[in-house]
Amino acid sequence: MRERPLALEAGGELPGLRLAFETWGRLAPDRSNAVLVLHALTGDSHVAGPAGPGHPTAGWWEGLVGPGLALDTDRWFVAAPNVLGGCQGSTGPSTERRPGRRWGGDFPFLTQRDQVAAEAGWADALGIDRWALVVGGSMGGMRALEWAVSYPERTGALLLLATTAAAGAEQIAWASAQLHAIRADPHWHGGHYHGTGRGPWAGLGLARRIAHVTYRSEPELQDRFGRAAQDGEDPWSGGRYRVESYLDHHAAKLARRFDAGSYVVLTEAMNSHDVGRGRGGVRSALRRVTAPALVAGVDSDRLYPPGQQAELAAGIGTADRLRLIESPYGHDGFLIETEQVAALVRELIG
Ligand SMILES: CC(=O)SCCNC(=O)CCNC(=O)[C@H](O)C(C)(C)COP(=O)(O)OP(=O)(O)OC[C@H]1O[C@@H](n2cnc3c(N)ncnc32)[C@H](O)[C@@H]1OP(=O)(O)O
Numbered sequence: 236m237r238e239r240p241l242a243l244e245a246g247g248e249l250p251g252l253r254l255a256f257e258t259w260g261r262l263a264p265d266r267s268n269a270v271l272v273l274h275a276l277t278g279d280s281h282v283a284g285p286a287g288p289g290h291p292t293a294g295w296w297e298g299l300v301g302p303g304l305a306l307d308t309d310r311w312f313v314a315a316p317n318v319l320g321g322c323q324g325s326t327g328p329s330t331e332r333r334p335g336r337r338w339g340g341d342f343p344f345l346t347q348r349d350q351v352a353a354e355a356g357w358a359d360a361l362g363i364d365r366w367a368l369v370v371g372g373s374m375g376g377m378r379a380l381e382w383a384v385s386y387p388e389r390t391g392a393l394l395l396l397a398t399t400a401a402a403g404a405e406q407i408a409w410a411s412a413q414l415h416a417i418r419a420d421p422h423w424h425g426g427h428y429h430g431t432g433r434g435p436w437a438g439l440g441l442a443r444r445i446a447h448v449t450y451r452s453e454p455e456l457q458d459r460f461g462r463a464a465q466d467g468e469d470p471w472s473g474g475r476y477r478v479e480s481y482l483d484h485h486a487a488k489l490a491r492r493f494d495a496g497s498y499v500v501l502t503e504a505m506n507s508h509d510v511g512r513g514r515g516g517v518r519s520a521l522r523r524v525t526a527p528a529l530v531a532g533v534d535s536d537r538l539y540p541p542g543q544q545a546e547l548a549a550g551i552g553t554a555d556r557l558r559l560i561e562s563p564y565g566h567d568g569f570l571i572e573t574e575q576v577a578a579l580v581r582e583l584i585g
């Protein structure tokens with residue numbers, strides 16, 4: 236819980252904010268072994284570990300964090316906050332603004348910088364002045380970059396995965412379609428639906444369908460599903476193609492575990508991302524990074540194409556050449572190809 240309100244970049248302030256977090260390993264007496272892991276849009280603080288109370292699924296980077304793994308918890312103290320504006324324990328639209336009243340559609344507009352400022356306050360509370368490594372992919376990579384630019388003295392090393400210096404026109408365009416899908420749902424009610432027993436779940440599901448296609452690659456979808464019909468269904472008489480059923484599954488799964496209001500707030504925060512804003516542009520901002528850095532893209536990523544990571548690798552003076560994760564899975568490759576991510580972690584801090 237932060238005592239002071241957080242002053243927001245767009246104006247106004249957010250009082251009484253909380254960030255949920257998880258940690259693994261032990262913080263060294265000199266506090267030099269702390270690693271910050273930042274999750275993507277619908278991720279959470281449960282980076283590793285089994286499913287259990289409060290965690291309907293196993294960790295999303297299972298295989299990366301634990302004894303003997305790349306983020307070896309016998310050596311590193313790994314910490315992961317749930318992003319500000321999210322819905323897995325941190326303050327967001329679904330949390331109470333005051334007793335009995337949720338934020339809903341009154342939750343303020345956030346930027347990645349606001350979210351990182353909140354994380355810096357949380358790091359202060361943990362007593363961590365400097366991270367040995369800050370790592371994140373996609374939206375987590377945006378925040379990792381903001382950490383390295385806003386707080387170079389607190390960022391010991393930097394690993395950026397499948398991310399960008401600034402949200403591009405196409406990324407904003409895809410996001411815009413998703414925002415419209417949610418806001419067009421008759422149960423959206425301007426974001427004030429919490430506690431009514433109903434919500435814009437159809438809209439959130441539609442947003443996830445749109446997003447999920449962008450998270451995967453065309454060859455993967457073609458190889459995996461082709462033109463096949465879903466078992467027992469006929470697309471020519473009201474049934475679905477197998478790929479439609481797959482998207483329906485991901486839509487329903489997200490609608491069960493994620494808040495639409497958070498999806499809107501986080502998507503708008505991603506759209507706002509421009510590390511160069513107020514800093515003389517992207518190139519000038521990237522020159523602020525002092526941490527040894529690695530930047531990697533996924534070779535089949537059509538949402539955050541490797542050209543965006545090439546810009547980062549070229550602009551960050553301390554970065555090595557651009558690395559490519561080889562994967563058929565598109566943007567989600569940074570979540571799925573954990574062995575290749577582990578190799579990058581080891582190269583940077585191993
Ligand atoms: C995994 C979590 O949700 S953890 C919670 C935190 N979440 C995050 O961090 C978000 C990050 N996760 C994600 O974005 C995705 O879930 C990923 C990237 C991990 C998914 O990657 P993959 O393992 O490649 O999953 P994939 O896209 O193949 O989907 C598999 C699911 O589709 C289902 N599926 C496959 N084909 C079909 C079909 N024709 N019809 C219906 N369902 C189908 C599978 O049964 C499986 O279901 P399950 O996930 O409920 O077990």
Ligand SMILES: N[C@@H](CCO)C(=O)O
Nearest residue numbers: 275276277278373450
């Ligand atoms: N599948 C990931 C990708 C976003 O970068 C998520 O849902 O968070």
